[in-house]
Amino acid sequence: MATLDIRDLHVSVDxxxxxxxxxxxxxxxVKQGETHAIMGPNGSGKSTLAYSIAGHPKYTITGGxxxxxxxxxLEMSVDERARAGLFLAMxxxxxxxxxxxxxxxxxxxxxxxxxxxxxxxxxxxxxxxMAKLNMDPxxxxxxxxxxxxxxxxxxxxxxxxxxxxxxFAVLDETDSGLDVDALRIVSEGVNRVREGGExxxxxxxxxxxxxxxxxxxxxxxxxxxxxxESGGPELADKLEEEGYAAYVKGGGTA
Ligand code: ADP
Ligand code: MG
Ligand code: MG
Numbered sequence: 001m002a003t004l005d006i007r008d009l010h011v012s013v014d015x016x017x018x019x020x021x022x023x024x025x026x027x028x029x030v031k032q033g034e035t036h037a038i039m040g041p042n043g044s045g046k047s048t049l050a051y052s053i054a055g056h057p058k059y060t061i062t063g064g065x066x067x068x069x070x071x072x073x074l075e076m077s078v079d080e081r082a083r084a085g086l087f088l089a090m091x092x093x094x095x096x097x098x099x100x101x102x103x104x105x106x107x108x109x110x111x112x113x114x115x116x117x118x119x120x121x122x123x124x125x126x127x128x129x130m131a132k133l134n135m136d137p138x139x140x141x142x143x144x145x146x147x148x149x150x151x152x153x154x155x156x157x158x159x160x161x162x163x164x165x166x167x168f169a170v171l172d173e174t175d176s177g178l179d180v181d182a183l184r185i186v187s188e189g190v191n192r193v194r195e196g197g198e199x200x201x202x203x204x205x206x207x208x209x210x211x212x213x214x215x216x217x218x219x220x221x222x223x224x225x226x227x228x229e230s231g232g233p234e235l236a237d238k239l240e241e242e243g244y245a246a247y248v249k250g251g252g253t254a
Contacts, residue, residue, distance in 0.1 A: 003067075004028075004086075004167075004200060005030075006026055006029070006053075007065045008027060008065070009025065009065070010064050011023035011048055014060065023049060023226070024045075025063075026064070033199070033200060034217045035215075035216045036216060036217065037216035037218070038220050039239055039244075041248055045225040046206075047204070053088065055074075069084075069167075082112065083112060088170050089157045100142065101140050101142055101143075101144055106122055108160065112164055126140055126159075129162045139152070144156075155185070155186060155189075158189035161189065167199065169193070169202065175205055175207060187213030188213070190214050203216060208237075215233055216233055218231070219231055219232065219233060224248075228247050229247065
């Protein structure tokens with residue numbers, strides 16, 4: 001089983017006033033098949049962690065390592081990261097004019113599987129995956145992210161996840177902006193992928209709401225650029241009751 005290993009990761013972001021350190025030594029090991037929730041107050045650096053793993057150019061790694069099965073992830077291009085088995089929900093946030101969802105997914109699957117899926121079986125695969133996510137079949141012929149609502153973007157993410165079955169998935173605020181029904185459908189998709197046992201998931205969220213539907217194996221509290229506490233699912237229950245105040249410097253509410 002593959003392992004995603006983050007060791008003493010330090011990351012700075014380029015701001016108008018120069019570089020600013022956001023991640024201050026993150027340590028985390030995720031094994032294929034495990035689900036880890038990363039929770040923390042706004043501004044604690046959760047998205048920065050996701051972007052750093054994704055290879056976003058705005059974020060500079062100033063120290064530490066990230067390896068996937070022993071391979072240095074930080075040396076890889078974004079495409080290489082995807083081929084190495086990493087799925088990043090924020091990887092394609094932009095509109096892709098003239099590229100339909102169906103073609104986009106087939107290109108992504110080709111890159112990951114090393115050969116193009118046969119068109120007929122592929123169309124069937126996509127149809128089935130979309131049906132499970134309660135998606136209108138016409139969605140497959142829309143251009144990627146063009147005029148997608150928040151909920152459609154999230155479903156498109158989970159559709160990718162289900163079809164690409166990556167070794168590791170980083171889902172940043174997948175629950176934001178979803179109504180209860182959409183949250184349930186999206187969560188069921190994540191759970192189906194999880195039950196396959198092949199995917200390690202990093203579920204990044206501010207709210208405990210999604211954890212009623214997706215039970216993590218491990219919960220980590222993020223504060224001021226690092227993990228300050230780790231535990232099992234019971235830690236999420238504690239956070240739901242007590243919030244993040246105990247973890248924020250000066251005991252402020254976040
Ligand atoms: P979270 O996802 O936990 O809410 P972020 O990772 O988005 O936190 O942000 C952490 C901190 O880094 C915040 O103070 C934010 O303002 C700052 N930050 C993140 N990205 C940038 C950026 N591109 N430019 C300037 N500041 C940034
Ligand atoms: Mg963040
Ligand atoms: Mg964020």
